[in-house]
Amino acid sequence: xxxxxxxxxxxxxxxxxxxxxxxxxxxxxxxxxxxxxxxxxxxxxxxxxxxxxxxxxxxxxxxxxxxxxxxxxxxxx
Amino acid sequence: xxxxxxxxxxxxxxxxxxxxxxxxxxxxxxxxxxxxxxxxxxxxxxxxxxxxxxxxxxxxxxxxxxxxxxxxxxxxxxxxxxxxxxxxxxxxxxxxxxxxxxxxxxxxxxxxxxxxxxxxxxxxxxxxxxxxxxxxxxxxxxxxxxxxxxxxxxxxxxxxxxxxxxxxxxxxxxxxxxxxxxxxxxxxxxxxxxxxxxxxxxxxxxxxxxxxxxxxxxxxxxxxxxxxxxxxxxxxxxxxxxxxxxxxxxxxxxxxxxxxxxxxxxxxxxxxxxxxxxxxxxxxxxxxxxxxxxxxxxxxxxxxxxxxxxxxxxxxxxxxxxxxxxxxxxxxxxxxxxxxxxxxxxxxxxxxxxxxxxxxxxxxxxxxxxxxxxxxxxxxxxxxxxxxxxxxxxxxxxxxxx
Numbered sequence: 001x002x003x004x005x006x007x008x009x010x011x012x013x014x015x016x017x018x019x020x021x022x023x024x025x026x027x028x029x030x031x032x033x034x035x036x037x038x039x040x041x042x043x044x045x046x047x048x049x050x051x052x053x054x055x056x057x058x059x060x061x062x063x064x065x066x067x068x069x070x071x072x073x074x075x076x077x
Numbered sequence: 078x079x080x081x082x083x084x085x086x087x088x089x090x091x092x093x094x095x096x097x098x099x100x101x102x103x104x105x106x107x108x109x110x111x112x113x114x115x116x117x118x119x120x121x122x123x124x125x126x127x128x129x130x131x132x133x134x135x136x137x138x139x140x141x142x143x144x145x146x147x148x149x150x151x152x153x154x155x156x157x158x159x160x161x162x163x164x165x166x167x168x169x170x171x172x173x174x175x176x177x178x179x180x181x182x183x184x185x186x187x188x189x190x191x192x193x194x195x196x197x198x199x200x201x202x203x204x205x206x207x208x209x210x211x212x213x214x215x216x217x218x219x220x221x222x223x224x225x226x227x228x229x230x231x232x233x234x235x236x237x238x239x240x241x242x243x244x245x246x247x248x249x250x251x252x253x254x255x256x257x258x259x260x261x262x263x264x265x266x267x268x269x270x271x272x273x274x275x276x277x278x279x280x281x282x283x284x285x286x287x288x289x290x291x292x293x294x295x296x297x298x299x300x301x302x303x304x305x306x307x308x309x310x311x312x313x314x315x316x317x318x319x320x321x322x323x324x325x326x327x328x329x330x331x332x333x334x335x336x337x338x339x340x341x342x343x344x345x346x347x348x349x350x351x352x353x354x355x356x357x358x359x360x361x362x363x364x365x366x367x368x369x370x371x372x373x374x375x376x377x378x379x380x381x382x383x384x385x386x387x388x389x390x391x392x393x394x395x396x397x398x399x400x401x402x403x404x405x406x407x408x409x410x411x412x413x414x415x416x417x418x419x420x421x422x423x424x425x426x427x428x429x430x431x432x433x434x435x436x437x438x439x440x441x442x443x444x445x446x447x448x449x450x451x452x453x454x455x456x457x458x459x460x461x462x463x464x465x466x467x468x469x470x471x472x473x474x475x476x477x478x479x
Contacts, residue, residue, distance in 0.1 A: 012209035018348050025355035035359045042352040049345045052210060053338060056238035060229060062220060063244050066263055072243055
């Protein structure tokens with residue numbers, strides 16, 4: 001089975017790398033250049049994670065049969 | 078004929094008894110000679126009218142017993158036959174023990190559980206991790222059940238944007254295992270990155286679809302991590318043991334699968350804040366370091382060090398007796414000095430001045446760092462990148478922003 005969106009960065013991978021970058025920057029042992037590069041990467045990751053949190057559309061669907069998906073009406077309690 | 082040793086014979090018997098025929102058996106018999114040894118292991122015999130077999134149930138196994146066997150009890154023992162080689166005795170190694178009254182379903186359950194466990198299907202090492210933020214949650218259950226309503230309710234409460242795809246399946250009755258397997262298979266072809274399989278509470282018989290061997294194997298083979306959510310907290314099914322994660326109830330499964338969106342948002346936000354703070358500190362430290370550098374005498378005048386070097390070269394040339402400038406080495410050295418001077422140049426305050434900063438000094442040429450160093454009416458010199466201004470102080474503001 002091929003993994004869907006295998007090339008796409010996973011949320012947890014992005015969050016883990018972001019955590020690592022914060023740690024590296026806070027240690028303050030990198031050069032200014034490296035720090036700036038890390039910072040840039042960190043900002044991109046934070047934006048990526050934030051977008052990921054927002055991007056799910058809240059679609060509730062049901063697969064009637066193979067390849068046939070339709071919205072599911074959820075009865076309110 | 079070449080005789081074999083006792084050990085060799087015993088090992089042959091032992092390997093003959095390793096035949097699957099003697100593994101994972103359910104044996105009914107009466108308990109006799111029961112001894113609960115101080116080591117915690119239980120030793121006894123199982124007998125009927127004509128035969129007797131020795132049995133042992135180790136502490137790791139009998140710890141889970143829900144009753145204490147005693148002589149005269151008729152029991153069903155699930156386990157395998159093996160040889161205790163030092164005594165040349167074959168015996169039943171008991172995994173699970175039930176009083177006689179146990180139903181067939183329970184017995185089949187325990188047998189299947191022991192079998193799959195022996196195959197390593199419950200091994201924690203083969204359990205797949207769940208995604209932190211699922212792209213799409215697949216739910217395999219009855220579309221009309223309370224379990225689905227509970228799951229959807231909790232999923233959307235924790236993360237309003239979560240995408241869910243429901244795979245309807247029968248969850249009880251004879252066709253339920255095949256129906257559940259089919260749904261699981263359909264799910265494999267989708268972009269769901271975690272699956273919940275389950276149903277609400279019911280009797281042991283009603284939950285038995287989740288004790289199906291083929292379903293258990295299908296769950297173990299799923300490429301997508303599976304969370305089992307069958308019945309209540311006290312219900313355990315084979316699906317629970319083989320799933321990547323067991324949730325005590327359908328609602329709990331939803332909680333385990335989807336993180337609180339607000340928590341993750343706060344985590345990402347705090348990382349952002351820490352990033353900015355760390356970089357600001359770094360830049361502050363660099364700036365202080367640079368300030369110290371530019372204070373040093375050598376760097377105040379970039380040509381100072383170059384002249385020093387130039388003189389050293391001249392001295393060397395002199396000491397080597399190479400007075401003439403027609404040597405081939407010297408132009409090269411000079412060009413190196415030029416490069417060096419260029420490097421120094423980039424560190425010197427002149428660069429800073431070129432960007433529009435100015436150096437202010439008093440009439441004695443002392444660089445001013447504080448407004449307190451001068452009084453109104455004093456003359457000061459302002460050095461620009463190009464040229465110099467002669468000024469007079471009209472007033473002072475002693476504090477930033479005051």
